[in-house]
Amino acid sequence: MLEISELRKRFAGGPDSPEGKLALDGISFAVRPGEMFGFVGANGAGKTTTMRIVMGVLKADSGSVSWQGRPLTYTDRQKFGYMPEERGLYQKMRAGEQIEYFGRLHGLSQSAAKQAADDLLQRLGLTERRNSSVESLSLGNQQRVQLAVALVHEPEVLILDEPFSGLDPIAVDALATVLQERCRGGVPVIFSSHQLELVERLCDSVGIVSAGRMVASGTVEDLRAAESRTLRVVVREALPGWADGLPGEVSVTGDRHVLLTTHGDDQEILRRAVKAGRVEHFGVQQPSLTEIFKEAVA
Numbered sequence: 461m462l463e464i465s466e467l468r469k470r471f472a473g474g475p476d477s478p479e480g481k482l483a484l485d486g487i488s489f490a491v492r493p494g495e496m497f498g499f500v501g502a503n504g505a506g507k508t509t510t511m512r513i514v515m516g517v518l519k520a521d522s523g524s525v526s527w528q529g530r531p532l533t534y535t536d537r538q539k540f541g542y543m544p545e546e547r548g549l550y551q552k553m554r555a556g557e558q559i560e561y562f563g564r565l566h567g568l569s570q571s572a573a574k575q576a577a578d579d580l581l582q583r584l585g586l587t588e589r590r591n592s593s594v595e596s597l598s599l600g601n602q603q604r605v606q607l608a609v610a611l612v613h614e615p616e617v618l619i620l621d622e623p624f625s626g627l628d629p630i631a632v633d634a635l636a637t638v639l640q641e642r643c644r645g646g647v648p649v650i651f652s653s654h655q656l657e658l659v660e661r662l663c664d665s666v667g668i669v670s671a672g673r674m675v676a677s678g679t680v681e682d683l684r685a686a687e688s689r690t691l692r693v694v695v696r697e698a699l700p701g702w703a704d705g706l707p708g709e710v711s712v713t714g715d716r717h718v719l720l721t722t723h724g725d726d727q728e729i730l731r732r733a734v735k736a737g738r739v740e741h742f743g744v745q746q747p748s749l750t751e752i753f754k755e756a757v758a
């Protein structure tokens with residue numbers, strides 16, 4: 461298990477802000493083997509800073525990171541796969557060579573590195589670009605190469621900073637499949653993203669960070685359960701005023717009356733709706749991750 465505990469980090473200030481910037485204010489979370497963890501938060505919330513500390517690029521002022529119950533070491537990190545926010549590829553090198561090169565740096569044999577590179581090029585739809593220099597690739601394809609570099613050495617843990625940004629829908633699906641496979645193989649995966657539908661679809665658990673603090677975390681189901689539920693009732697051809705005295709708001713479009721309420725007696729509301737007209741829908745509306753996110757960071 462990868463455990464991030466009470467990380468704090470203040471960046472030094474300049475003449476304009478001598479007190480500096482408190483980027484992390486006690487971030488804690490844990491990711492189990494085989495768990496995909498979506499790290500979400502507004503711009504500047506502290507996601508990149510957290511990932512940089514995990515990868516040893518930055519030092520925390522306090523707090524700790526442990527892997528398999530021990531403090532994380534340089535040797536452990538060598539076995540992690542990391543996609544940094546500041547993408548770092550050799551621009552003149554060909555895509556395939558680049559992936560092989562990083563595989564070799566992580567200790568793969570020449571043939572294993574070539575095999576892994578070929579496999580990733582194919583999986584990420586880059587086979588035809590194998591011999592193109594990175595600088596000649598579109599941004600989305602450069603991103604795919606960057607991802608292949610993070611994945612080439614079969615990492616024990618994956619830490620990916622916005623891996624899906626800038627990818628087309630086909631590449632999003634291809635990457636999602638690769639990450640799910642790695643996850644099923646027991647790898648903990650942490651990725652940050654602003655694409656909340658994607659996070660909702662892929663992740664076993666989610667952490668919502670705001671101003672350097674984890675304001676909500678758990679499975680999407682747990683986060684939903686913590687929200688107040690909304691009952692949605694749709695009645696066709698109802699007489700005006702049918703919902704007078706019931707809690708909530710009614711909106712009318714044509715002959716469709718929609719009642720939304722977060723409280724009240726469901727059975728009483730149902731009786732009134734049935735009396736009023738043709739009940740087309742009666743059910744609890746699940747909040748999306750986007751709604752949960754907005755509520756958590758409000």
Ligand SMILES: Nc1ncnc2c1ncn2[C@@H]1O[C@H](COP(=O)(O)OP(=O)(O)OP(=O)(O)O)[C@@H](O)[C@H]1O
Pocket residue numbers: 471472481482483501502503504505506507508509510
């Ligand atoms: N090197 C630095 N020096 C000073 N302040 C920094 C530095 N790096 C980050 N910060 C500040 O720390 C805070 C957290 O930044 P961070 O990059 O971790 O956010 P983020 O959640 O990754 O944002 P985004 O979604 O925009 O990538 C921000 O206020 C940022 O301006």
